[in-house]
C-alpha cells in the first residue's frame with residue numbers, strides 16, 4: 001500500500017510484514033545505540049490537529065530512531081488556528097519537499113483528503129470516529145507477542161463502540177488475522193452494523209468476560225458525544241466497566257488492554273488497569289516499534305538499508 005489510512009486496506013500478509021518488521025525494530029531498540037540510518041535524508045511532518053500524548057510522542061521518537069528529519073505542526077500553534085484550510089496547509093508544507101505526513105485530526109476522512117493534496121506518503125494517526133490504524137497494529141503486535149499467534153484468539157472489545165475510532169481499525173484487523181471479535185457496549189453506544197466488521201455484538205459484558213483471551217476496554221469518548229446523553233460514571237462502571245469483580249472472573253492467562261488515555265473509575269478501575277495481566281504500558285511500547293516499522297516500510301526503508 002502507498003498510504004496507511006485504515007487497516008481495511010491491508011491483507012493478512014501486509015499485517016504480518018508490519019508485525020515482523022516491528023519485531024526487528026524492537027531488537028534494534030534493545031541495543032546500546034538505538035539509532036539506525038534507515039530514513040536518513042527523509043522529512044516527515046507530524047501534523048497533529050487534535051490532542052495526543054501516546055501517538056505523537058511515539059511517532060516523534062520513532063522518527064529520531066530512524067534518523068528522519070521531522071517537523072511538528074500543531075493545530076493550535078499553526079495558521080490552522082487562523083482559519084487556513086487543510087488544502088492550503090498541506091500544499092504549503094509540501095513545498096519543502098516532504099516525504100511523509102502523519103496526521104491526527106478531529107474529522108473523519110482528513111487523512112484520506114490529505115492524499116489528494118500531496119504525493120508524499122500519508123499515515124492516519126487517528127481521524128475523528130473513523131479509524132486509528134496505527135493503534136490497531138500496535139494492539140495486534142502486543143497480542144501476537146504474548147500469545148504467539150492471532151488466529152483463533154477471542155477478543156472482547158468493550159465500551160463506547162459508537163464514538164470509537166479504535167474499533168473501526170482493530171475489529172477488521174483482528175478479523176483479517178483470524179481472531180474472533182465480540183463487541184460489547186451499552187445499547188446507546190452500539191454499532192448499527194457490527195457485521196461489517198465480522199463481529200458479534202452484545203450488551204451483556206458478564207456473558208463474555210470469562211471466555212475472552214483479551215478484554216480490550218475502550219475509552220468513553222466524552223469529547224465526541226455531540227449532544228448524546230452521557231452516562232453517569234458510577235452507572236457506566238457498574239454495567240460496562242472492568243472493575244475488580246469482573247477482573248477476578250477473567251480466565252487465566254487473559255489480558256487486559258486499553259488504548260489510553262484511561263478514564264479510571266469509569267470504563268476501567270485501577271485494580272485491573274494496574275494488574276499483572278494489564279498490558280496497557282506494553283501497548284505504548286509496542287507503538288514505538290510498530291510505528292517505526294510502518295514508516296520504514298512505506299518510505300522504502302529496505303532500499304535505504306541496502307545502501
Ligand code: CP
Pocket residue numbers: 051052053054055056126135259260261
Ligand atoms: N491511544 C491514543 O491514540 O492515545 P493518544 O490520544 O494519547 O495519542
